[in-house]
Amino acid sequence: MIPMKRYITLAAFSLTTVCFISCSESFLEVDPRATQIESNYYRNPEEAFNGLVAAYDPMGWEGKGGYGNFVSFVAGSDEAYSGGGSSSDLWYLQTMNDYRLLDPANGPQLDFWSKGFTGVSRVNTLLNVLNEKEIEGLDDAVKARYIAEAKVLRAYYYFDLIRIFGNIPLITAPLSTNEFYEVTQVSPAEVYAQIETDLKEAIAEANLPDKVPAATEGGRITKGIAAALLGKVMVYEEKWGEAADYLSMVNGTPGGTSTYGYKLLDNFSDIFRPDNLFHSESILEITHTSSAASGWGNTSRVEGFIASTMFGPRSYSGPTYDFGWGGCPITPELITLLHNDPRYGTTVNDVDSLVDLGLATYVPGYLNTGYFVKKFAPLQEFKNTGAGPATINYPQNYIEIRLADTYLMEAEALVEAGENLSRAAALLNAVRHRVGLAPVDATLENIHMERRKELATEGHRWHDLVRTGQAATVLQSKGFVAGKNERLPIPLEELTNTKLVQNPQY
Template identity: 70%
Template structure:
């Protein structure tokens, strides 16, 4: 079987009618598909692929992806050509985000499309007899769709907190009457979906990256469940399930196939997609030859272009939009760390050596994000425009992340400080750093350095209750900016209530 994201290209036109729809719109074509489709195993698989599809979206009407949270944290500024360029980054960099300004509509749309498609395939497989679809295959599809629905709802509840909630397909008459629910209701469903998927015997522990890279596994479900428990501050439960993912610190976990890579920089190299360190990875490809237009149809990693220096010419990199120049204080923090060169692209040094030129943009510092930078060696050379077709994947969860999450949960729950230290120091040992004491402060600092510019820092600061202090200089307001506003476009003629402060 081909990589599942390649199959998205074959099924996109069938399900694409609803891609650009708001949460509060029901497409009659989509309803007709649901009623008349799913007659054979291939069509059932196509429905599952459609539920996977939003994972790789880089936005809907603009570009909303992990880069937004990099600009919102204390690692980078927004960048761009001017203070009005890349407005979805500016809104988080200076916390001018409002119901009508910011990236929230794109996140809202793509995650609710994911929920709707997951609901549809789960409902179909549970209630419709599909000739030729083996029982164990059907069970696996349902388990995968439940993990997808859990991911989409987890993403929505931690971004917006107060969201509508439904687990069955809804009609156009019903959707305008949906009300927001207590976040606990959403978290309970996320836990339920993940625990049921984990218990399903047809769900594989791991898959062959070359043939099924990107498909949901029991290992992914457990890592995601551990992360969910962490956000709920269910510390013992988080530590327990993450321990199953992590195994012996620093050694390979044969059950799920996870192991820290020896070379830190290899994690983000396009030649090491779906490595042993990668747990939840979102695939992108240059083979789709994506073109300008609806960004949800783009199959490359647009984030790569967002992070490149403007009008760049020279060795190593390719030009981009100048997004997320590194904040000098963060660069200084990282400078003596072995991960510095794999984390920060020192473009000004190349200019000083006469190896490059570029046009400094807004809030330029001369240093840019290296992990997902547009590299000359991997610049697309065929098909559509290169800015839309970079082949890097985005890694949402990786093993060093789950090591540090488990270590944090252990200390918060009064668990084994010895194991917490082993987990923390396995991450450090990989890059040649000496062992340190297992304290929460050391774990916080290690997360900041190890996971820098990967989109996790903003969420960490919020869940630790540190965002209002650390990000005060950017305009972060306590009691407001911990969550996004409900998009203005979603408020009309509905029962939705705006989030506090907006």
């Protein structure tokens, strides 16, 4: 744990320190143990690899203490309410459920800022070393792969930061302490240009593999991940033709197996099984583990999947599930929308039906509807029984980009570009066919609706509403203000003694 309030300063801090990583079961199951002075580090290939793993590590952070993860955007959308024990419990969700409560001092924004800029700073340190320092014994091909991976990671962190905050600094090299205080924000176009450059250079790198063996390198960056991320970035930039081109590289023939090995799973519910990791539909999968035995004293760097506990019913007693914090009870609107959809049973945990049958009890929380998120529910079968509290050590991974998502993004891009509408229809209907639904025309309305149903409660809906300009209308009842709430506020701590400027209306 690094005890610093301004997390962008890690860009300066990492110039003199680097995390020393001990890997456990898979590539991304990491446990930072100590720090080393950079001048005494990166002495050999093992230490270069440790630096790479340190650059990956923030991807899996579940928050700084407020647990600002994708769950915040579920609560901030029309999919769910905040929940919790009361209107003051799970405050990071309350501020997203009622935008009138969201301000620079209150909200999940510091968690996202910390995660993003810590990742950027670690990448910048690693790239600086790999480009400037001769590491004895480090093979040139391996070094080239590390550089490509680092560039994709920097693009990933900056894409999150630009979507969430809009107005951010662009830092591509380690900073001195004095330089930090002179940092200013740049235009979103400059950030997107850097993201594109990093991803295109990584895709062009011959030593970045198309895919990796899941058993030993699951979650590690590949060309498939880079292409999927670049296609998604271009969707947000509304570069429709280019977006479709990159996404088609990922998707291949609709319903078939792509060049990168991606294929829709036959069974929708298998996507989210904690024991079905790095399957053929998973593109960008964030690893979580119980083996790190995270404790309450280091909640800012938890390696387990806290989202499972956040979604569980309060004081639950009954079959299948474990108790949780009662976060994100699903809205009646989404229940009605999904009720006759084949994906309902995988998406919705109807706890009240178990209560009505006398099979379970729970304590209804704030804004309770009786319906909870099932895709990431805390399952008794996977509850941690080893070291560390079970609450913050669920082993389920989070799939941030999966094939059905990229199918629907490519379909949207093709329709927006007015190109190859037959392929757009094939992509859309491959997603529907998987769950036994009849084909429909490839219209924007149908594609957006399919995204809403297919990806429900996975953290995409809020971003989709913002990028398509629907957020102010759809989220009006939550106090969403147009021209303001499309972005989170810059954290209050980041404004003191710096040249950073707050986002409009905050």
